[in-house]
Amino acid sequence: MSRTKPAEERRADLLAAGQALFVAKGISATTLEDITNRAGVSKGLFYQYFRSKDDLVFALQEQFSDRFAERIRDATGGHTDWVAKLDACVQASFDCYRDLHDLHEVLFRHGGADHDHDPVHAGLALAIWELLEAGVAAGAYQVDDPETTAVLFYVTMHAFDSNVHGQRPPSDDRLLRATRSLFRRGAGVAEVIVAPDS
Amino acid sequence: MSRTKPAEERRADLLAAGQALFVAKGISATTLEDITNRAGVSKGLFYQYFRSKDDLVFALQEQFSDRFAERIRDATGGHTDWVAKLDACVQASFDCYRDLHDLHEVLFRHGGADHDHDPVHAGLALAIWELLEAGVAAGAYQVDDPETTAVLFYVTMHAFDSNVHGQRPPSDDRLLRATRSLFRRGAGVAEVIVAPDS
Amino acid sequence: MSRTKPAEERRADLLAAGQALFVAKGISATTLEDITNRAGVSKGLFYQYFRSKDDLVFALQEQFSDRFAERIRDATGGHTDWVAKLDACVQASFDCYRDLHDLHEVLFRHGGADHDHDPVHAGLALAIWELLEAGVAAGAYQVDDPETTAVLFYVTMHAFDSNVHGQRPPSDDRLLRATRSLFRRGAGVAEVIVAPDS
Amino acid sequence: MSRTKPAEERRADLLAAGQALFVAKGISATTLEDITNRAGVSKGLFYQYFRSKDDLVFALQEQFSDRFAERIRDATGGHTDWVAKLDACVQASFDCYRDLHDLHEVLFRHGGADHDHDPVHAGLALAIWELLEAGVAAGAYQVDDPETTAVLFYVTMHAFDSNVHGQRPPSDDRLLRATRSLFRRGAGVAEVIVAPDS
DNA sequence: GATGAATGAGTTTTCATTCAT
DNA sequence: TATGAATGAAAACTCATTCAT
Numbered sequence: 083m084s085r086t087k088p089a090e091e092r093r094a095d096l097l098a099a100g101q102a103l104f105v106a107k108g109i110s111a112t113t114l115e116d117i118t119n120r121a122g123v124s125k126g127l128f129y130q131y132f133r134s135k136d137d138l139v140f141a142l143q144e145q146f147s148d149r150f151a152e153r154i155r156d157a158t159g160g161h162t163d164w165v166a167k168l169d170a171c172v173q174a175s176f177d178c179y180r181d182l183h184d185l186h187e188v189l190f191r192h193g194g195a196d197h198d199h200d201p202v203h204a205g206l207a208l209a210i211w212e213l214l215e216a217g218v219a220a221g222a223y224q225v226d227d228p229e230t231t232a233v234l235f236y237v238t239m240h241a242f243d244s245n246v247h248g249q250r251p252p253s254d255d256r257l258l259r260a261t262r263s264l265f266r267r268g269a270g271v272a273e274v275i276v277a278p279d280s
Numbered sequence: 281m282s283r284t285k286p287a288e289e290r291r292a293d294l295l296a297a298g299q300a301l302f303v304a305k306g307i308s309a310t311t312l313e314d315i316t317n318r319a320g321v322s323k324g325l326f327y328q329y330f331r332s333k334d335d336l337v338f339a340l341q342e343q344f345s346d347r348f349a350e351r352i353r354d355a356t357g358g359h360t361d362w363v364a365k366l367d368a369c370v371q372a373s374f375d376c377y378r379d380l381h382d383l384h385e386v387l388f389r390h391g392g393a394d395h396d397h398d399p400v401h402a403g404l405a406l407a408i409w410e411l412l413e414a415g416v417a418a419g420a421y422q423v424d425d426p427e428t429t430a431v432l433f434y435v436t437m438h439a440f441d442s443n444v445h446g447q448r449p450p451s452d453d454r455l456l457r458a459t460r461s462l463f464r465r466g467a468g469v470a471e472v473i474v475a476p477d478s
Numbered sequence: 479m480s481r482t483k484p485a486e487e488r489r490a491d492l493l494a495a496g497q498a499l500f501v502a503k504g505i506s507a508t509t510l511e512d513i514t515n516r517a518g519v520s521k522g523l524f525y526q527y528f529r530s531k532d533d534l535v536f537a538l539q540e541q542f543s544d545r546f547a548e549r550i551r552d553a554t555g556g557h558t559d560w561v562a563k564l565d566a567c568v569q570a571s572f573d574c575y576r577d578l579h580d581l582h583e584v585l586f587r588h589g590g591a592d593h594d595h596d597p598v599h600a601g602l603a604l605a606i607w608e609l610l611e612a613g614v615a616a617g618a619y620q621v622d623d624p625e626t627t628a629v630l631f632y633v634t635m636h637a638f639d640s641n642v643h644g645q646r647p648p649s650d651d652r653l654l655r656a657t658r659s660l661f662r663r664g665a666g667v668a669e670v671i672v673a674p675d676s
Numbered sequence: 677m678s679r680t681k682p683a684e685e686r687r688a689d690l691l692a693a694g695q696a697l698f699v700a701k702g703i704s705a706t707t708l709e710d711i712t713n714r715a716g717v718s719k720g721l722f723y724q725y726f727r728s729k730d731d732l733v734f735a736l737q738e739q740f741s742d743r744f745a746e747r748i749r750d751a752t753g754g755h756t757d758w759v760a761k762l763d764a765c766v767q768a769s770f771d772c773y774r775d776l777h778d779l780h781e782v783l784f785r786h787g788g789a790d791h792d793h794d795p796v797h798a799g800l801a802l803a804i805w806e807l808l809e810a811g812v813a814a815g816a817y818q819v820d821d822p823e824t825t826a827v828l829f830y831v832t833m834h835a836f837d838s839n840v841h842g843q844r845p846p847s848d849d850r851l852l853r854a855t856r857s858l859f860r861r862g863a864g865v866a867e868v869i870v871a872p873d874s
Numbered sequence: 875g876a877t878g879a880a881t882g883a884g885t886t887t888t889c890a891t892t893c894a895t
Numbered sequence: 896t897a898t899g900a901a902t903g904a905a906a907a908c909t910c911a912t913t914c915a916t
Contacts (some may be wrong), residue, residue, distance in 0.1 A: 086900050110308035124902045230450040230458045237438040241431055252428040260428040267465045284875055312911060322877045482879050506704035520881045626846040626854045630835050637831040648824040656824040663861045680896055708890060718898045
C-alpha cells in the first residue's frame with residue numbers, strides 16, 4: 083500500500099487543509115503542524131510543495147481568484163429577460179458569497195495584502211455595472227448612475243455573508259427574495275407583485 | 281523630571297498604539313514590542329494596564345462598541361420627516377463606516393471571536409429595523425419585510441468602506457446620493473426628483 | 479542576585495562561547511543551543527545581541543582582525559638591530575599563530591567568505607615586507623624580491639600551526655630556532671653560529 | 677534505452693560532484709540534493725554507492741591521499757644533482773598545492789577529523805626530510821636540524837595556495853624562483869646565480 | 875511607576891535517510 | 896538499477912511574558 087500520491091492531489095490536499103484551517107482559526111493562529119496533520123502528511127513534505135507558509139497563502143489567493151471568476155462567468159449567459167438577468171445575478175452572487183466570502187476576508191486581509199488589486203471586487207462590480215448599463219441602454223432599467231449603483235449592489239451582497247446577521251438570521255429564501263426585490267427597485271424595473279407567503 | 285503620566289492617558293496611548301498597528305498589520309503580526317515602541321513605553325509597563333495582548337484586543341472591542349453606539353444615538357433625533365430620517369441614517373452610517381469599518385473587521389474577526397455577539401451588527405441593523413417598522417406603521421414606507429430589509433440596508437453600507445472600490449472610486453457625494461436614492465426606493469417612498477448638481 | 483549583566487559583557491560571553499565551539503567542532507556542527515548553553519544564557523537572549531548565527535560569525539571575524547592587528551603593532555617597536563628585528567618578528571608571529579590560526583581557518587573558510595579581503599594575510603605580509611625593504615635599504619639585508627619573500631616568510635609561519643606537524647612534532651624551541659635561522663638566511667644576514675645544544 | 681552506467685563511473689561522478697561542491701561551499705553547506713543533482717542522479721542511488729554523506733567525505737579523503745602520494749612519488753626520480761633535486765621538489769609541491777590544497781583543508785578539517793593521522797603532512801614532510809638527510813650525508817647540504825627544517829619547507833609551500841596572497845599576488849614564476857632560492861639557502865647550498873629573466 | 879534584560883515554549887524550516895515502485 | 900515522494904528529528908528563530916532593579 084502506497085503512501086505516495088500524484089503531486090496535484092497532494093498539493094490540493096495541502097491547499098484544502100490550509101484553506102479550512104485559515105478560515106476556522108485565522109492564518110497566523112494556524113501552525114504548519116496543524117496543516118500537515120490535517121493533510122495527513124509530514125511537516126517536511128509541505129516544503130516540497132510550498133516554499134513557506136506565506137507561499138501557501140499566496141497560492142490560495144490565486145486559487146480563489148480563479149474559482150470566483152469562473153463562477154461569475156458561468157452565471158451570465160442563458161437569460162434574455164432583463165428582470166431574469168437581475169435575478170440570476172442575485173442568485174449567482176448568493177452562491178459565491180456563501181461559499182467564498184469568509185475565505186476572501188481571511189486571505190485578502192492578511193499581512194500587507196494590496197487591497198487595491200483585489201481581483202474579486204473589480205470582477206463582480208464590473209459585471210454588475212455592465213449589466214446595468216446594458217439594461218439602461220435597452221430601456222429596460224432606469225438608473226442615474228449605473229457605475230456607482232453597481233458598487234452598491236455589489237456590497238449589498240455582503241448580506242449573503244452569514245456572519246453579518248445577528249442572532250436570528252433570516253432564512254436564505256427571505257434573504258434572496260428581499261434582495262431580488264431591492265435590486266429590481268434599484269434598477270427601476272416594474273416590480274412583480276409577490277404575495278408575502280408565496 | 282519624571283516620565284510618569286496619568287494612568288488614563290497611558291492606557292489611552294496604549295489603546296491608540298494597538299489600534300493603529302492592528303489595523304495596519306493585523307493583530308498577530310503586531311508584536312508587543314511594536315505596541316510599546318509606538319506608545320513610547322517599556323514592555324513591562326504594558327502589563328500594568330493590560331493582563332495580556334488578548335486583553336488589549338478585548339479592551340479595544342469594548343471601546344469600539346461604545347464609540348459606535350454613541351455615534352448612532354447622536355444621529356437619531358432631530359428629524360420628523362420620514363425621508364429626512366432615512367437620509368440622516370445614511371449620513372450617520374457613512375461617517376461610522378468611514379472611521380470604523382477596518383477596525384471592526386480586524387477586531388471582531390480575531391481568534392475565537394464570537395460573531396453571534398458582535399454588538400455592532402445588532403445595534404445598527406436594529407436601529408434601521410425600528411425606523412422601517414415605524415415608517416411602515418406610519419404609512420410612510422412600503423416594505424414587505426422590514427426586518428430583512430434592515431439587514432440589507434445595513435450591509436449596503438459596506439459601500440462606505442473605502443477598500444471596497446476599484447481603482448476609480450466614486451466621490452463621497454455620488455456615493456451618498458446613490459445610497460440615499462436606493463434607500464428611499466427600498467423603503468418605497470416617492471423619490472424626490474433631484475437635479476444632478478443640487 | 480541578578481541574572482542581568484552589562485551588555486558588553488554578555489556580548490563578550492556569547493562571542494567567547496561561539497569562538498571556542500566553532501574552533502572545537504566547526505561552525506555548522508555548532509548549534510545555537512550549544513552556544514547559549516556554554517554562555518549560560520537562554521536561546522532568546524542570543525537574538526538580542528546577534529541577528530543570526532551568521533551574524534555571530536561575522537562579528538567574530540571582525541574581532542579577529544582587530545586583535546590580530548593589535549598584536550602585530552605591539553611587536554614592532556623596541557629593536558634597532560636588524561637581526562633582532564627579524565627574530566622579534568618570528569617570535570610575535572609564533573605567538574599569533576599559536577593562538578589564532580585555527581580560529582582563522584575556521585572563521586575565514588566559512589561559507590562564501592571572501593578570501594581576497596582577508597585582512598590577516600594582507601596585514602602580516604605587509605609588515606614583513608616593510609621590514610625587509612627597510613633592511614635592504616639600510617644595507618643590512620640582501621633580498622632580490624622583498625615583496626614575494628615577505629609572502630613566503632608569512633606562509634612559513636604556518637609551521638606554528640600545531641596541526642601541521644605529524645605524530646612527532648618538534649618542540650616549540652626547535653621550531654623557533656629553525657625559523658629564526660631560516661629567516662636570517664632568507665634575509666641574507668650573516669648567521670650567528672649557534673651551538674646545536676645551546 | 678537505459679540510464680544505467682558502470683558502477684565505477686557512477687561512483688566517480690558522485691565523488692567528483694561531492695568534491696567540487698565541498699570545495700565551493702563547504703561540506704555541511706552542501707546538501708545531498710546538491711550532490712545528486714550535480715551528478716545527474718537520484719537521491720536514492722547515492723545510497724547504493726555510499727553508506728552516508730560522511731562516508732562520501734571519507735572516500736574523498738582516501739582518494740586525496742592516494743593522488744597526492746602518487747604525484748610526489750613521480751616527482752622524485754630522475755635527478756642526480758642535489759640542487760636539481762631541491763628544485764624538482766619545489767616544482768612538484770607547487771603543482772600539488774595548486775591543485776589540492778583547498779580540497780585538503782576542506783576534507784581534513786571536517787568534523788572529528790583526526791589531524792594526527794593526516795597522511796598528507798606526514799607524506800610530504802617525510803619526503804623532504806629524507807631528501808635533506810641524504811643531502812647532508814652526501815655533504816651537499818648544510819642543515820643543523822633536517823627534520824624540523826623539512827617541516828618548515830613543507831609549510832612554506834602553503835605559499836602556493838593561491839588564496840594566501842593579497843590583491844596583487846606574485847606571478848607563479850616569481851613565486852617559484854623565490855621559493856627555489858629560499859630552499860637552496862635553507863639547505864645551505866651555494867646559490868647558483870640566475871639572471872632575472874632566465 | 876517604569877524599565878528592558880532574560881526566559882523558554884512554540885513555530886518555522888532544513889535535510890539526511892528510507893522505501894514503495 | 897534507479898527513482899523521488901515521504902519522513903521526522905533536529906536546527907534556527909520568534910515573541911508573549913516575567914522580574915530584578
